[in-house]
Amino acid sequence: MPDGAERLARAALARVTDPGDETVGRWLGEYGPCAVVAALSRDGPRLPGVSEQRWAGLRLRAAESRPAADLDRVRELGGRFVCPGDPEWPRQLDDLGPARPFGLWVRGTPSLRYWALRSVAVVGARACTDYGAHVASLLGAGLAERGWTVVSGAAFGVDGAAHRGALAVCGPTVGVLACGVDVAYPPRHRELIGRLGERGLVVAELPPGDHPTRSRFVLRNRVIAALTRGTVVIEAALRSGSLGTARHALRLGRHTMGVPGPVTSGLSAGVHELLRGEATVVTEAAEVIELVGDMGELAPARRGPTVARDLLSGETARVLEALPAREAAHVPQLARRAGTAPAVVLAHLHELRALGFVERAGDGWQLTRSSDRHSIG
Structure with missing residues (x-):
C-alpha cells in the first residue's frame, strides 16, 4: 500500500499533467512518484523524454499544484483517492502500462475493485435514437439484475440510458467522468451524477474541480475499456468517440461487442463497421454475459415457436x-x-x-x- 508521501505525490501529478501521459508514466516506473515530483519542484536537470519547453510547463503546473487541498476536498465529498497498490485498486488498469492512471478519485461507498471484477462497459451515441436509448436501458437493467456492474461515461444518450437502467433495478453502476468528481458534466446530468455518487460510484482521473476538454473525453475512454471485461457499443456513427473505447478494448484483449441497428441509419454505421471486424453481435444481457462471464454462464438457446x-x-x-x-x-x-x-x-x-x-x-x-x-x- 502506498504511504502518505507517495499518495500526495500521485495527487500532485494528477494536476501536473493530463491523463494518459506515457512519458510521466515511464518516469513513475523508473524513479517513483516522489522522485518525479521532487525533480519537478527543484531547479535541476530535466528528466529524459521531454523538451525544455515541455519541462518548463510541467514545472509551472507543479508549482501551482495543491495536492493536500485536493485530498481534503475529495474527503469532504465523502470520497477518496485510490492509488496503485491500494486494496481497492482495480489491477486490470495495470494493463494500460505507462498510460495507467496515476490514481483515481472516487465518490461512493462500494469498493471499486470489487465492482470492477464483474463489469461491462455500455457506450454509444450521445444523440442516440429512441431505439438506442431503449436498448441501452434494457441492457443496463439486464446486466445489473444479474450482478454485473454497468460502466459508462454519464453522458447524454446511450451512457445515461445505461446508467438509468441499472439504477432502476437497484443494480451496480459506475460513471467514469472526464472532469473532477465534484463537477456535474454535462450540467443537465447533475441529478444523474448525484445518484451515481449516492447509489453507485463516480470515478475520475482528474482532481476535484477540473473541467472536461475534448481530449480528456478521448483519454477517459481508455479507462472505461481497461476497467471492464468487455465493451458493448450501441449506436455509433463512423467518427463516434464510442468506437475509440471499443478500439481500446480490442488492444487490451477485452471482449468487444456491438448491437446492430437499421442498415439505413448513420448512427449505426460505426457499429456495423465494428461488427465486420473483431466485434461480436449481441442483442441482450444474457448474450453479453455468455461472452464476458465465467464458464457455464450461457445464454439460452433461441428457437422459433413450436407448431x-x-x-x-x-x-x-x-x-x-x-x-x-x-x-x-x-x-x-x-x-x-x-x-x-x-x-x-x-x-x-x-x-x-x-x-x-x-x-x-x-x-x-x-x-x-x-x-x-x-x-x-
Whole structure:
C-alpha cells in the first residue's frame, strides 16, 4: 500500500499533467512518484523524454499544484483517492502500462475493485435514437439484475440510458467522468451524477474541480475499456468517440461487442463497421454475459415457436404432406405419395382427423378448412 508521501505525490501529478501521459508514466516506473515530483519542484536537470519547453510547463503546473487541498476536498465529498497498490485498486488498469492512471478519485461507498471484477462497459451515441436509448436501458437493467456492474461515461444518450437502467433495478453502476468528481458534466446530468455518487460510484482521473476538454473525453475512454471485461457499443456513427473505447478494448484483449441497428441509419454505421471486424453481435444481457462471464454462464438457446406439425411423427407428417392443398384424395393415391402401405396410411389419417388436420370427403380425405398447418392449436 502506498504511504502518505507517495499518495500526495500521485495527487500532485494528477494536476501536473493530463491523463494518459506515457512519458510521466515511464518516469513513475523508473524513479517513483516522489522522485518525479521532487525533480519537478527543484531547479535541476530535466528528466529524459521531454523538451525544455515541455519541462518548463510541467514545472509551472507543479508549482501551482495543491495536492493536500485536493485530498481534503475529495474527503469532504465523502470520497477518496485510490492509488496503485491500494486494496481497492482495480489491477486490470495495470494493463494500460505507462498510460495507467496515476490514481483515481472516487465518490461512493462500494469498493471499486470489487465492482470492477464483474463489469461491462455500455457506450454509444450521445444523440442516440429512441431505439438506442431503449436498448441501452434494457441492457443496463439486464446486466445489473444479474450482478454485473454497468460502466459508462454519464453522458447524454446511450451512457445515461445505461446508467438509468441499472439504477432502476437497484443494480451496480459506475460513471467514469472526464472532469473532477465534484463537477456535474454535462450540467443537465447533475441529478444523474448525484445518484451515481449516492447509489453507485463516480470515478475520475482528474482532481476535484477540473473541467472536461475534448481530449480528456478521448483519454477517459481508455479507462472505461481497461476497467471492464468487455465493451458493448450501441449506436455509433463512423467518427463516434464510442468506437475509440471499443478500439481500446480490442488492444487490451477485452471482449468487444456491438448491437446492430437499421442498415439505413448513420448512427449505426460505426457499429456495423465494428461488427465486420473483431466485434461480436449481441442483442441482450444474457448474450453479453455468455461472452464476458465465467464458464457455464450461457445464454439460452433461441428457437422459433413450436407448431403443431412439429409434434407429429415422421410417418404421420409424410401422410399429411401427401394430401393435396385444395382437393380430396383417396387412400391408394396417398399411399403412393407417402411411400407406405394403405393400411398404415389409413391409421395415420384417423390420427390426423382426431388432431383436427383432416376430414372425410365422401370416399376420400381432405385437409380441414380450419386447419392451420403452420401454427399450434
